[in-house]
Amino acid sequence: MQDARANPDELLKAIQKEHTNRYAGHLKIFFGYAAGVGKTYAMLKAAHAAKRRGMDVVVGYVEQHSRPETTALLRHLEILPVCKVAHQGIEIAEFDVSGALKRNPQLILVDELAHTNIENNRHKKRYQDIQELLRAGIDVYTTVNVQHIESLNDMVAAVTGIEVQERIPDSIFDDADQVELVDIEPADLIVRLREGKIYRENRIDSALHNFFTVQNLTALREIALRRCADRMNRLSESIRVQHNDQYFTDEHILVCLSSSPSNAKIIRTAARMAKAFHGGFTALYVETSKSTSMSAENQKRLCENTRLAEQLGASLETTYGDDIPFQIAEYAKLSGVSKIVVGRSNTRSHKLFPATALTDKLTSYVPNMDIYIIPDKMTENQHHWGTGEKTEKPPLRLSDSIITVSLLIVTSIISLLFYSFGVGENNIITVYLLGVLITAIVTSRQFYSILFAALSVLTFNYLFTAPRFTLEVYDSSDLFTFLIMFLAACISSNLAIRLKKQARQSTRNAYRTQVLFDTSQLLQCAENVQEIITVTTRQMAQLLGRTVVFYGVEGAQLTAPVIFPVGTEEQCLYSNANEEAVAAWVYKNNKRAGATTETLSSAACLYLAVRDRENVYGVVGIVMRHHPLEISEDSIVLSILGQCALTLASKQAALEKEKAALLAKNEQMRANLLRMISHDLRTPLTSISGNAAILLENGDTLIENKRKRLYADIYDDSLWLISLTENLLSVTKLKDGTMSIQLKPEIMDDVISEALEHIQRKRTVHTITVKPAEDIVLVKMDARLMVQVIVNIVDNAVKYTQKGAHIFISTRLENKKAIVEIADDGPGISDIDKPHVFDMFYTTGAKAADSRRGLGLGLALCKSIIEAHHGAISVENNKPQGALFRITLPAEEVTLHE
Incomplete structure (x- = not known):
């Protein structure tokens, strides 16, 4: 069974459209097949209905056409001021998109979707104004006729004989949220015209004889109905795509871009085919060596055709080469194109040298591919292979003329030298051919190489053909020699010029490719x-x-x-x-x-x-x-x-990602901190509250010793909480960079003495021995933070050693480094725990002597403070037992003043 899968490109487009519509305004188009069918009237009636539903409705621009029914419906609606623009001495009213955005209603009415704005306006087309309103989240009601849709322009022109200049891209119509067809019988529309409800009296007769005929209106009505039906089919297909129904797209339509005036018609035809076949749509431009010298008019027309193809949904591609049919065929083969749409070439063939049309060559290159040829009646700009690219030839330059004459003189002198050495005339001809090639390479136009070829024939006849130094020809065979020499020179110059153009184009393409490659490399770096x-x-x-x-x-x-x-x-x-x-x-x-x-x-x-x-x-x-x-x-x-x-x-x-990782890390730290604090604070707080309750209830009856012991327990628990709070505060400040470190030269032994003042009570159960340095050890430090380091390490030793244990503190100067060692004779630290003791929230499995488990912040804080002082801290086993913490800090020079 075949696996039915949705086309991924179509599915992606549907998803993106749904995402865009979720935040943009909604567009409703009142669609008709001719002026006067009642589009504006229907739009105003719908606006009144929306206003009754409580919507904020304003009129941005409505063309009244002096119709009383329209004027009556406008009376009870808010009308925004229009812009007055002076154009060719006339003041013209234009829709004010800036004022509409500032007013920001829920729904705005903007008539005549295909209108072209006055020059120097914000947008060239009114549909672009409406697109901006939609992007701002404002709903829009608007009107348009069938002749203004881009892809139908040629079809309508064929029916009515009138080419409409104001057009909108098909995508505006197809992507509208609602399209309401305002229909009326052609006969009834003609009656309305005769009654003066559409145009003024002076225009009625002209309209009846030119545009408003039953035949024209019937054809336009049919086109409008078909276009609405096509839109409904596309909506159905979009729904099938979103629901993953069967959907297959095998067609790929290729249209060829050029500067031909009729290329727009070819593009529209290809766009209609792509929509009819539900296939891909690609517009291909073949850049030739003549593209750089294209006339300004053709450059402008090419840009317009390119923009038209892009508006109609084509993806733009470019290939390079002078053989246009070959480039088109190769791209079609490699890109899976199923149908090619080109214009019929009307290139005039020379009687002696008939030219092969582009379509004929293209058919020979891809005989098995469908090629659709669109008739092209505009022949005045058709020049080579039906591309319609009329190039501007560079002007004749004096410098090129001097070069040509100089090369002819040099070539003749060399030929005379060869002739004096006995070189035959056949070999001398090759010298002139070489001159032709050089002329073709160094000059800007083929004219000079052809001129050189003609002059070289005359010069050769004058200098080397009997009778010499005359232009007379005695031997009739010399005429054939001259003809062959001239043709060979022309062919050689043509090949040289083509090679030069191809080399220039290849160099240009290579340069662009190199720039693109370099850009990719540089952006990665x-x-x-x-x-x-x-x-x-x-x-x-x-x-x-x-x-x-x-x-x-x-x-x-x-x-x-x-x-x-x-x-x-x-x-x-x-x-x-x-x-x-x-x-x-x-x-x-x-x-x-x-x-x-x-x-x-x-x-x-x-x-x-x-x-x-x-x-x-x-x-x-x-x-x-x-x-x-x-x-x-x-x-x-x-x-x-x-x-x-x-x-x-x-x-x-x-x-x-970095911010998310940092946030996750902070959240993890916060979770760990809350978990450990909630567990470890419970014990001292319970002890403090319990001892305080005993003192409050039985303080007078307790004996002195017991009361002092309770006071001491409360004091110890309070000191533990104070120490924990200080560690938490210091860790937070170090992590977020808000802690200011005041570095000043301090004597290390004085800092140790001050630290021991904070732990005097521990001396009653532990023996702390201090071995000062033999010399003065001066360190640039923040004394307050360094005191906290010493206190934390000593408290850690007191906490995890038995009562009566010894703690040794020593200081020495070694290789311009201040070394402080704090050792104990307790149970020590296992080898498994040593690499992690300075990690935050890490606690060993050893049981604390006071039954309080730490949060794992003290030693982590010590490491952060020491590293902030450009020092290092480590732990190792003390001999014969216990743990030894070593702090290494850069020492300052001691200067003695007399």
């Missing part, structure tokens, strides 16, 4: 965020030859820009308030904006988000100077930004 930003900006500036601006993110805000200038450009041009506002918009909306885009296009830079899916780690600005990025440059830039985002994400994940 970057140690912090600042280094990652520096590497990214430097590599992008090196790749593009443009100034690059990088905005980092800190605390959900963009940081100050890091600018990597190219040349002597003024940095203030790219770090002003306007540019920063565009970068902030990109960070907030996670979309590109700025120059060469349809959003805030007046900016000097193109701004791209450094993102990993929904997370934005920074914003990069690339100075455009009115020259858009090439397709290959754009793809490499996106690759670099993707690598940067992954590196920043890994750094952020590492920091979060």
